[in-house]
Amino acid sequence: MSLLLKRPDRSYLVRPGDRLETDLGIIEVPDEISPGEYLESHLGTTFLVTKPNTTDFFEHLDRGGAPMIPRDIGLVIGLLGVQSGDRVIDVGTGTGILAIAMARLGVEVVTFERDPDTAELARANVARASVTDAVQVHDGDAVDATLETGFDAMTLDTGDASTLVERASEVLVPGGVVVAYSPFIEQARAVTTSARASKLTSVETYDTVQRMMDFDERGSRPTTGPVGHTGYLTVARFLPTLA
Numbered sequence: 001m002s003l004l005l006k007r008p009d010r011s012y013l014v015r016p017g018d019r020l021e022t023d024l025g026i027i028e029v030p031d032e033i034s035p036g037e038y039l040e041s042h043l044g045t046t047f048l049v050t051k052p053n054t055t056d057f058f059e060h061l062d063r064g065g066a067p068m069i070p071r072d073i074g075l076v077i078g079l080l081g082v083q084s085g086d087r088v089i090d091v092g093t094g095t096g097i098l099a100i101a102m103a104r105l106g107v108e109v110v111t112f113e114r115d116p117d118t119a120e121l122a123r124a125n126v127a128r129a130s131v132t133d134a135v136q137v138h139d140g141d142a143v144d145a146t147l148e149t150g151f152d153a154m155t156l157d158t159g160d161a162s163t164l165v166e167r168a169s170e171v172l173v174p175g176g177v178v179v180a181y182s183p184f185i186e187q188a189r190a191v192t193t194s195a196r197a198s199k200l201t202s203v204e205t206y207d208t209v210q211r212m213m214d215f216d217e218r219g220s221r222p223t224t225g226p227v228g229h230t231g232y233l234t235v236a237r238f239l240p241t242l243a
């Protein structure tokens with residue numbers, strides 16, 4: 001079981017029994033500890049023990065490549081419309097954070113990662129997030145792999161999503177949904193072209209821009225910081241008899 005040690009300006013993801021050396025002192029995490037309790041470092045700094053949520057896991061799990069950010073995970077899950085008990089096929093796994101987020105909602109996830117080191121990192125993250133029973137991380141390239149069928153949804157977060165989307169009709173149940181994340185508009189267009197050619201229906205692409213707001217004594221307006229574009233989300237449905 002993972003726990004979060006929180007202060008207003010920082011947090012640490014720990015397990016019972018861990019020993020942590022920080023600039024705020026050494027923290028010995030007891031074997032018996034529960035959310036809601038407090039822990040003190042040997043220098044006297046107090047931490048609140050909380051249950052980590054999915055965004056906390058995003059912040060603290062091992063990174064590799066480009067993990068999907070919590071906002072986009074939320075958008076993907078909203079577009080998929082998945083719920084507890086559904087089965088999702090996810091390519092590629094990366095850090096596993098998208099798979100972990102879906103698993104934490106009760107979804108069963110089968111995910112493919114072609115880079116063996118990244119697959120190992122994802123397995124460790126899946127274990128850290130305590131969803132090993134709900135996430136199967138397969139090594140291998142999903143373009144050529146023999147894939148199971150009967151999935152309610154498919155998620156694609158790879159440079160070759162335009163090729164992989166051609167397999168959606170093979171793996172999805174009728175009515176199933178596929179969502180592809182593309183950092184570049186050319187990729188989103190290629191995914192759209194492939195999805196249409198593969199007889200998927202209701203193919204739509206959304207830009208994912210989010211602006212932070214500044215509220216100060218002068219007034220309120222979007223921050224002058226960078227525009228929060230991360231990628232494009234293309235969603236399509238498999239409706240075999242209606243295409």
Ligand SMILES: C[S@@+](CC[C@H](N)C(=O)[O-])C[C@H]1O[C@@H](n2cnc3c(N)ncnc32)[C@H](O)[C@@H]1O
Pocket residue numbers: 065066067068091092093094095096097098099112113114115118140141142143157158159160
């Ligand atoms: C952008 S990352 C995915 C990030 C992931 N959604 C997350 O939340 O961490 C893309 C990953 O897909 C893997 N990948 C790319 N093409 C693949 C394929 N055809 N089959 C399996 N994995 C693939 C890459 O090795 C890379 O780790």
